[in-house]
Amino acid sequence: GRTADLAGRHVVISAGGTREPLDPVRFLGNRSSGRQGIALATAAARRGARVTLVAANVEDALLPDDPAVAVRRVETALELRDAVRAAAAEADAVVMAAAVADFRPATTTTHKIKKAVGGDADPEPIRLATNPDILAELAADRPRTGQVVVGFAAETGDGDADALEHGRAKARRKGADLLAVNQVGEDRGFGDVPNEVTVLDAAGEVVARAGGSKTEVADALWTLVAEQLVAAST
Numbered sequence: 132g133r134t135a136d137l138a139g140r141h142v143v144i145s146a147g148g149t150r151e152p153l154d155p156v157r158f159l160g161n162r163s164s165g166r167q168g169i170a171l172a173t174a175a176a177r178r179g180a181r182v183t184l185v186a187a188n189v190e191d192a193l194l195p196d197d198p199a200v201a202v203r204r205v206e207t208a209l210e211l212r213d214a215v216r217a218a219a220a221e222a223d224a225v226v227m228a229a230a231v232a233d234f235r236p237a238t239t240t241t242h243k244i245k246k247a248v249g250g251d252a253d254p255e256p257i258r259l260a261t262n263p264d265i266l267a268e269l270a271a272d273r274p275r276t277g278q279v280v281v282g283f284a285a286e287t288g289d290g291d292a293d294a295l296e297h298g299r300a301k302a303r304r305k306g307a308d309l310l311a312v313n314q315v316g317e318d319r320g321f322g323d324v325p326n327e328v329t330v331l332d333a334a335g336e337v338v339a340r341a342g343g344s345k346t347e348v349a350d351a352l353w354t355l356v357a358e359q360l361v362a363a364s365t
C-alpha cells in the first residue's frame with residue numbers, strides 16, 4: 132500500500148541480539164538475526180517515518196540502505212540502553228525488537244581467559260550481573276507523553292495457549308502499550324522463517340493477531356502504533 136500514516140513521526144527500533152563480553156574475544160550471546168527489527172525499520176520508513184535503528188550485532192548485509200533510517204550500532208545491553216534512551220528522547224514510538232541479554236558477566240577481563248597449564252582443576256564459574264529491563268524502564272519512564280512503547284516476547288510453552296499465558300504475564304509486568312508474543316521452538320521465530328504473533332495490550336488482553344512474513348508482522352504492528360498515536364493526539 133501507499134499509506135503514509137507515519138509521516139512526520141520519529142520511531143526508534145532496536146534489533147539484533149546483544150553480546151556480553153567475557154574477555155576481549157569471547158561473549159555470551161544469542162541467535163537473534165535482527166530480521167524482525169529490520170523489517171520494522173523498513174516498513175516504518177516506507178510508511179513515512181524517520182527511523183533510528185539501534186542495531187545490536189546485526190550483519191552489515193542485512194541493514195537497510197535507506198536515507199530515512201539512521202543506524203546506531205551497539206554490542207552490549209548497556210550500550211543498547213544508552214542508544215535507545217538517547218534516541219527515545221524525541222521519538223513518537225519505541226519498538227524493542229532486540230533480544231537483550233538478561234545477564235552479563237559480572238566482570239570482563241582485559242586478557243583472554245586461559246585454562247590452567249596442564250591442570251585438571253575445575254574452571255572458575257562465570258559470575259553474572261543482571262542487566263536492566265530496558266523495555267520496562269522505557270514504559271515506566273516516558274520522555275514524552277503519548278509515546279507508544281512496544282515489545283516483543285519470544286515464548287516457549289507447552290503449546291500456543293501456554294506460550295500466550297506467559298506472554299500475558301509479561302505484558303502486565305513490563306507495561307508496554309503493545310507486546311507482540313510469538314511462540315518459538317525448533318523451527319519458529321528465529322532466522323528467515325514465517326512469523327506469527329499475538330499482540331497484547333498492557334493489561335494482557337489480545338488486541339490483534341498477525342501472521343505471515345516479518346514484513347507483514349511489522350505492518351500489522353505499525354497500523355496499531357499509528358492508531359495509538361492518533362488517539363493520543365486527539
Ligand code: C5P
Pocket residue numbers: 208227228229230231232233262263264265266267281282283284285301
Ligand atoms: O523478558 P523478555 O526478554 O522475554 O522480554 C522481551 C522484551 O523485552 C523484548 O522487547 C526485549 O527487547 C525486551 N528486553 C529488554 N531488556 C531486557 C530484556 C528484554 O528491553 N533486559
